[in-house]
Amino acid sequence: MESVTKRYADGTVAVDRLSLEIRDRSITVLVGPSGCGKTTTLRMINRMVEPSEGTILLDGEDIQRRPVTTLRRSMGYVIQNAGLFQHRTIVDNIATVPRMLGWSKQKARARAAELMERVGLDAALAKRYPYQLSGGQQQRVGVARALAADPPVLLMDEPFSAVDPVVRKGLQDELLRIQDELGKTIVFVTHDIDEAIKLGTMVAVMREGGRLAQYAPPAELLAGPADAFVEDFLGADRGIRRLSFFPSASLDLTTGPVLPLDATAEQIAAAGAPWLLVTDAEGRPLGWGEPRTLTAGAIRPGELLPYGRPFVPGTDSLRAALDSAVLSPAGHAVAVDDAGRVTGVVSQAAIGEAIRGAHAADRADEAKVAS
């Protein structure tokens, strides 16, 4: 988008000289307070709104030069509340664009069935009508319908804002998975900064009056907000949230205080730690205990305190590791493998060290980019 402005008939400037380069095969999130011009920006991309000034290029070509229906059919469009067709069954809703493009009924339905699976909808829902689906399911249908003709671009306007947080998280994870598999170019509008940070490859923060406040990858946004507006918009816990972008793989794990249920008095004494993590026969964590309260040889689960929420080094971030350490009565995070077996524990101090290291590495990266 090159210096795009939208002035509505009543004089409202919804978007003001916005320049944005949207990367192929990535998720670009437009985020900002209500009325800052996110929807207007999105709708200019499929020409539901025509810009007053500036140009929008798609693969180097001005979108004004494409017939509007051709342009729109090459872009999936997902809106809040899904906007399903009440009178059509779920398969027929999804098959809308393929049918319009002249596919046979059979082929379009087969494609719809395939998409239902991709977005995590039970095939049994195919013959239902929209009113028979929950809000979350309807939204999945909306996404499937947008993907039906396999468009390279997907435009999404607050698609998940009308569903509850648990369903929303499921839909977000699903979108990330779909993006991984299909590599679409997605432009996603939301007013929820957490959603923006979770989904965005790049995040464009907009402010009132339709101006771009900052355009950066989410980690960079959290590390260095461009101004007070962005900082304020990012909200509290910016530092903690930024930890989501640091890997936990480099943490040094120790197995010293990890003991099985049948640990002997000598083993307990030898561990020499104020808190011991006791595991079951398969090595899964059971809980923390202080040496003096444990029955040597046959530790009972009743003697143990909960171990909080373990993290998986390599998969989870430093944020998960820190959270685990903070939850643990011993001040140590519990690391497990994919099967849930303890691979070691790590202290808050060690995590703090890793955080400082990650920050330093990040600064060094930035310096390299700058020079």
Add this chain to the structure above:
Amino acid sequence: MNVLNFVQAFFSDGAHWHGYDGIPQRLLEHVQYSLLALALAAAIGLPVGLLTGHTGRGGNALAFIATAARALPSFGLLVLIVIVLGFGLLPVMIPLVILAVPPILVTTYEAVRSVDPSPVDAARGMGVRESRILFQVELPVALPLILSGLRSAAIQIVSTATIAAYVSLGGLGRYIVDGLYQRDYEKVVGGATLVAVLALVTLAVFWAAGRLAVSPGVRRR
């Protein structure tokens, strides 16, 4: 003698069941006038209602015309038109159509306008053309309301089509007009009963049409 006796007497008289003044013949005429008037009214009201409803423009003008048309007394209009045009089918059709257009026009306009805007927005964003949006997105959802407009128009036509008898045409109005003239109250009540029954049949026909034409997704059952 009460009304029920009249009704019983009228319908049990074998002479009323055949001939050019028999019940089947009069019923057929009445249905023909009604269908013709309804078709003409729909041919005017539906396209205009659909188009104005889709674009959202012209709503105020519509409401004004509809109210004005409703204020016209059908019988008075008939007399006036007969004076100007003379006897025939046309003078009967004009007041019936004027009576029926407003409910069709106004409900169709309202029905299309009140369709949830988000599926329409989604369809437009997917590159569906405007005509298809109207007929394949808005119309199916607006259909129950549109049918209710047609239904009230049809009921009004069926009961008002009795005026045809005043200009020497047939239909069930014949019994009422002739009965009054001949002071044959059995005939009057019989004719009125037939009109009422036909109105009920009309209701049933529209109920069946709704069941057949409206998607279960819109009916919600």
